[in-house]
Amino acid sequence: MEKIRLGLVGCGGMGTRHLYGLRELAETPFNNIELCALCDIRRENVELAATEAEKLLGVRPAIFTDLEEMAHQTPDLTAVDVVTDPSVHHTVVCQALDLGLHVMVEKPMAITVGACQQMIDAATRNNRKLSVAENYRRDPSARLVNHLLKTGAIGTPYMGLFHSLSAGNSIFITPWRHLKDKGGPIVDMGVHMADQIRYQLGDIAEVYGDVWLVEPVRRKADSIGDTYTFYQNRHKAMDNEVPATAEDTSMAIFKMESGVTVNWLISRGGTGSYGGEMILGDQGCINGFGARGSRVSMKRRDEDEMTQEDLLASVDGFALEPLAEHLFPSRITDTDSKVDWKIIALEYYELAEAILNDRELEVDGLEGMKDVAAIYAIFESARAGRAVKMSEVETCQVYEYQSEIDESLGLL
Ligand SMILES: NC(=O)c1ccc[n+]([C@@H]2O[C@H](COP(=O)([O-])OP(=O)(O)OC[C@H]3O[C@@H](n4cnc5c(N)ncnc54)[C@H](O)[C@@H]3O)[C@@H](O)[C@H]2O)c1
Structure with a gap:
């Protein structure tokens, strides 16, 4: 199978997991990616990732601490996968696009809607693909819900509830996830949820919301569950306390364009x-x-409640894409210990297919921007003290909260 040559930029926690995703893809007959280079501004991170990559893929990629050097020294480099923290997504992605590379970037697409727009402009001006790695919608459970809604299984939707309150003041994965100008916990997690809502119920028209910073000090947890060496090393090195500047709690009403209301x-x-x-x-x-x-x-x-197994046995016309059918033959993932990596494999496969065959991407720059805008609509509504239209947020007309982030990052 024809392959694209890929570089991975950002070899931290999720960057490591992306290597496992590449291994999952490499073990299928669908493999269309060759990892040839790794880049991280921290040499120890890129070296650790190269060792992981060699263990997983059998080849040690070239390592770099500078993207431009990687682009110039790696023959036939086609694309990069950007897995840095969100505060630099726009810088790294725009640089890669201007170097003529196609890009996949982790969610959230960027730190503000303005930064997303810069990335969309860079992709357009360079005629390159820009994919946002939004993984949740690629799970068979999400595909099944989408099929049920499209085929009218519950009639006409009128309301959605999305509630996830998780108590505690421990550091949420990384210290940067508590900093407003790096993407706080509501942006980091919420963007997945905004994407789930938009994927299932369509675009959002208007948002009314509020946000709070309930835990101004975050404390290091006694241990972390992850077995990855990277996460273990970082946990050991973490400070015991981190001051939080990003709000950790949010409440909103989304009025969807379809008329559905989401709480x-x-x-x-x-x-x-x-x-x-x-x-x-x-x-x-x-x-x-x-x-x-x-x-x-x-x-x-x-009727009686139908489980996912009941639904899979009775729905007509439901199919996953061929690679997803290969990876998830039972179409049930809650007991699949490799689900994270398999979904990353799906994202990579789609990127390479889009590049090799000039296909559309499911979550392109516009979709990724809409997810980011949905979250910031809650923050901007809280700041403005009124409901905000998504059209105002997506065009940066309502932008007071985010302009503070842009200012602190020199993005204005
Ligand atoms: N889709 C998911 O389920 C999921 C899960 C975790 C993280 N993520 C996303 O992945 C991204 C990374 O998160 P993480 O938890 O891996 O963060 P992390 O802090 O563990 O890793 C980030 C890495 O990027 C490197 N880096 C920073 N700036 C760089 C630059 N300019 N050039 C090259 N390398 C640079 C850092 O040194 C670090 O190694 C974030 O956008 C996050 O939201 C997504």
Whole structure:
């Protein structure tokens, strides 16, 4: 199979997981990527990643601490996968696009809507592909919900509930996830959820919301569950306390263009844990929007609740893309320990297909920007003290909260 030559930029926690995604793809007959270079501004991170890559893929990629050097010294480099922290996505992505490379960037696409727009402009001006690695919608559970909604299984949807309050004041994965100008926990996690909502229920028209910083000091957890060497090393090196500048709690109403109303409650802080997801229609409801490693069910008027297995056995015309069918033969992922890596494999495969065959991307720059804008609409609404239209947020007309981030990063 024809392959693109790829460089990975940002060899931290998720960068390491992307290497496992490449290994999953390499073990299928669909492999269309050759990893040839790694880049990180921290030499120890890129060296550790090169050792992981060699173990996983059998070849040690060339290592760099500078993107431009990587682009010039790597023959036939076609694309880069940008997995840095979000505060530099726009810098790294625009530089890569201007160097003539195609790009996949991790979510959130960028640190502000203005930064997303810079990236969209750079992709257009260089005629290059820009993909945003939004993984949750690629899980079979999300694909199934989408199929159920499209085929009218619950009639006409009128309401959605997306509630995920997670109590505690421990550091959420990395210290930077508590800093406003690096992408706080609501941006970091919420962008997945905004994408799930938009994927299932279409574009958002208007948002009214509020945000709070409930935990101004974050503390290092006693241990972390992850077995990756990178995460373990970083946990050991982490300070015991981190001051937080980014809000950790949010509440909002999303009025969708379709007329559906979504009630949103997301937090990573405070004392109360609470959660549940539901899409309600005039003929039934679906439990769950679908996400990586999740499971959904459906209850129709006057019928018993149907599990994901029941639904898979009874729905007509539901199919995953060929690589997803190969990776997820049971179409159920909640017990699949490799689901994270397999979905990354799907993202990589799609990127290479789009480049090799000039195909459209599912989550391109515009889609990625809309997810970022949906989250900042909550912050901007809280700041403005009124409901905000997505058209105002997506065109940066309502921008007070984000302009502070742009200013601190010199983005203006
Ligand atoms: N899709 C998901 O499920 C998921 C999960 C985790 C993280 N992420 C996303 O992945 C991205 C990275 O998150 P992470 O947890 O791996 O962060 P991290 O801090 O663990 O890793 C970031 C890496 O980027 C490097 N870096 C920073 N600036 C750079 C630059 N200019 N050039 C090259 N390297 C640079 C850092 O040295 C570090 O090694 C974020 O956008 C995050 O939101 C996505």
